Amino acid sequence: xxxxxxxxxxxxxxxxxxxxxxxxxxxxxxxxxxxxxxxxxxxxxxxxxxxxxxxxxxxxxxxxxxxxxxxxxxxxxxxxxxxxxxxxxxxxxxxxxxxxxxxxxxxxxxxxxxxxxxxxxxxxxxxxxxxxxxxxxxxxxxxxxxxxxxxxxxxxxxxxxxxxxxxxxxxxxxxxxxxxxxxxxxxxxxxxxxxxxxxxxxxxxxxxxxxxxxxxxxxxxxxxxxxxxxxxxxxxxxxxxxxxxxxxxxxxxxxxxxxxxxxxxxxxxxxxxxxxxxxxxxxxxxxxxxxxxxxxxxxxxxxxxxxxxxxxxxxxxxxxxxxxxxxxxxxxxxxxxxxxxxxxxxxxxxxxxxxxxxxxxxxxxxxxxxxxxxxxxxxxxxxxxxxxxxxxxxxxxxxxxxxxxxxxxxxxxxxxxxxxxxxxxxxxxxxxxxxxxxxxxxxxxxxxxxxxxx
Ligand code: HEM
Numbered sequence: 001x002x003x004x005x006x007x008x009x010x011x012x013x014x015x016x017x018x019x020x021x022x023x024x025x026x027x028x029x030x031x032x033x034x035x036x037x038x039x040x041x042x043x044x045x046x047x048x049x050x051x052x053x054x055x056x057x058x059x060x061x062x063x064x065x066x067x068x069x070x071x072x073x074x075x076x077x078x079x080x081x082x083x084x085x086x087x088x089x090x091x092x093x094x095x096x097x098x099x100x101x102x103x104x105x106x107x108x109x110x111x112x113x114x115x116x117x118x119x120x121x122x123x124x125x126x127x128x129x130x131x132x133x134x135x136x137x138x139x140x141x142x143x144x145x146x147x148x149x150x151x152x153x154x155x156x157x158x159x160x161x162x163x164x165x166x167x168x169x170x171x172x173x174x175x176x177x178x179x180x181x182x183x184x185x186x187x188x189x190x191x192x193x194x195x196x197x198x199x200x201x202x203x204x205x206x207x208x209x210x211x212x213x214x215x216x217x218x219x220x221x222x223x224x225x226x227x228x229x230x231x232x233x234x235x236x237x238x239x240x241x242x243x244x245x246x247x248x249x250x251x252x253x254x255x256x257x258x259x260x261x262x263x264x265x266x267x268x269x270x271x272x273x274x275x276x277x278x279x280x281x282x283x284x285x286x287x288x289x290x291x292x293x294x295x296x297x298x299x300x301x302x303x304x305x306x307x308x309x310x311x312x313x314x315x316x317x318x319x320x321x322x323x324x325x326x327x328x329x330x331x332x333x334x335x336x337x338x339x340x341x342x343x344x345x346x347x348x349x350x351x352x353x354x355x356x357x358x359x360x361x362x363x364x365x366x367x368x369x370x371x372x373x374x375x376x377x378x379x380x381x382x383x384x385x386x387x388x389x390x391x392x393x394x395x396x397x398x399x400x401x402x403x404x405x406x407x408x409x410x411x412x413x414x415x416x417x418x419x420x421x422x423x424x425x426x427x428x429x430x431x432x433x434x435x436x437x438x439x440x441x442x443x444x445x446x447x448x449x450x451x452x453x454x
Contacts, residue, residue, distance in 0.1 A: 006337045012047040031351045044336045054345045064380030068388040074327035089254030104235040118299040120154045125408040132440045140436040148264035158227030171208035180429045265321035265432035275417040297407040310368035312402040316384040323351035323431040413440040
C-alpha cells in the first residue's frame with residue numbers, strides 16, 4: 001500500500017439496487033446495466049454482494065494488470081459452479097493442473113494445425129448452405145449454433161461421426177439451454193440450500209458423460225487419428241505421463257461447450273450486422289469475389305481477407321460473446337489507487353470497456369475500418385478472448401472459423417434480414433441474439449447489385 005492509496009471504497013450503487021440487478025435481472029439485461037453503472041461511476045466502481053465486495057473495472061491498465069501483469073495474485077472466481085459439468089478441464093482447473101493441461105493442449109491450437117482444420121470448416125459451412133432454399137427464411141441462430149457445434153465436433157472427433165458422437169452433440173445442445181437457468185442466482189442459491197432438490201441438468205450431464213467415456217474407451221482400443229481427441233489422448237508431459245480417461249473427458253466437454261456457443265454467438269451477430277449494413281456487405285462481397293473468385297475459401301486466402309477479418313473484430317468489439325468475467329483476489333492489493341482486500345471479486349467486462357470512448361472513437365458506430373488502421377487500440381482495452389495465462393486457447397481456431405464461414409457464405413448467398421433492426425439479446429449466459437431469421441438469395445441472382453426477390 002502506498003501513500004497515494006485512496007481511503008474508502010470506490011463509488012457504486014446501493015447494495016439492494018446492485019443485488020436486484022445482479023440477481024433479479026435477466027441475463028439479457030445484465031450487459032446494459034453494467035454499462036450504465038460504468039458510465040455513472042467511472043473506471044472502478046464497487047458494490048457489496050451479500051458478504052463479498054465486488055469491484056468492477058472499466059480501465060485498460062487495470063484490466064491488463066489483473067489479467068496479465070499481476071495474474072499470479074488472482075484465481076478465477078465462481079468457477080466451482082461450472083465444475084459439475086466441466087469437471088477439471090482447462091476452464092475450471094487451477095494451479096499446477098492448469099499449467100500442465102495447458103502445456104499439453106497448446107500444440108493442438110498452434111498455427112501449424114490451422115490449415116488442417118480449415119478444410120473441415122469450409123466443408124461444414126458448404127453443407128449448411130446446401131440445405132438452404134433460395135427465398136426461404138432460415139433460422140440463423142439455430143443454424144449457426146448447429147454449425148459451430150459440428151465444427152468443434154469435427155476438430156475433436158475427426159471423421160468419427162457415429163451414433164455416439166451424435167448422442168454427445170444432442171446432449172450438448174440440450175445442456176446449453178438448461179444450464180443458464182440453473183446458474184441463475186436464485187436457482188443456484190436454492191440448489192445450495194436444498195441439496196436434494198431435483199436438478200434437470202444432472203440426467204443430461206450423465207448422458208453426455210457416458211457417451212464421451214464410451215468414445216474414449218473405444219479410441220484406446222483402436223488408437224490413431226489426427227483429431228483433437230487423439231492429441232489429447234496421446235499428449236505426454238515431461239515425465240512421460242498421459243491424461244487419464246477422466247481428464248480427457250473433462251477437456252473434451254470443456255472444448256465442446258466453450259468452443260461452440262462463443263463462436264456461434266459471434267457468427268450470428270456478424271451475419272445480422274452484415275445483413276443490415278449495405279456498405280459493409282458490399283465491401284465484403286467485393287473482397288471475397290476478388291480474393292476467392294467464386295471458389296472455396298482456403299487457409300492461404302486468409303491474409304488477403306483483411307476486411308472480412310476486420311468485420312469479425314468489430315463484431316467482437318460491440319458484441320463480445322463472453323461479455324464479463326471475474327477473478328478472486330488471493331492477496332490484498334491495489335487497483336487504480338483503491339485497496340482491494342483479499343477474497344474480493346474483480347469483474348472485467350469486454351462489453352463495457354469496448355464501448356468506452358476513451359479507447360474507441362464513436363464507440364457505438366460499427367466501423368470495421370478502425371481495425372485496418374495502423375495503431376491497434378491500447379493494450380487492455382480490447383479483450384474479447386481475455387488475456388494472460390487464462391486467455392482463450394481457442395482464439396486462433398475461432399478467428400479461422402469466423403473468417404472462413406463468413407467468406408464462404410458471402411461468396412455464395414446474400415442473407416436478407418427479416419427485420420430492419422438487430423435482434424434482441426437472448427436470456428443466455430453468453431451475449432447472443434434471441435432469434436434471427438434471414439432469407440438466402442443466391443449471389444448469382446444479386447450480382448447486378450439489385451436484390452432479386454425469389
Ligand atoms: C469467438 C469465439 C470465442 C470467444 C469470444 C472466447 C472467449 C474466451 C474468453 C474471454 C476466455 C477467458 C475467460 C477468463 O479469463 O475467465 C476464454 C477461455 C477459454 N476458451 Fe474461448 N472463446 C472463443 C472460442 C473458443 C474456442 C473455439 C475454443 C475451443 C475450441 C475455446 C476454448 C476456451 C478454453 C478451453 C478456455 C479456457 C482457457 C484457460 O483457462 O486456460 N474458446 N475464451
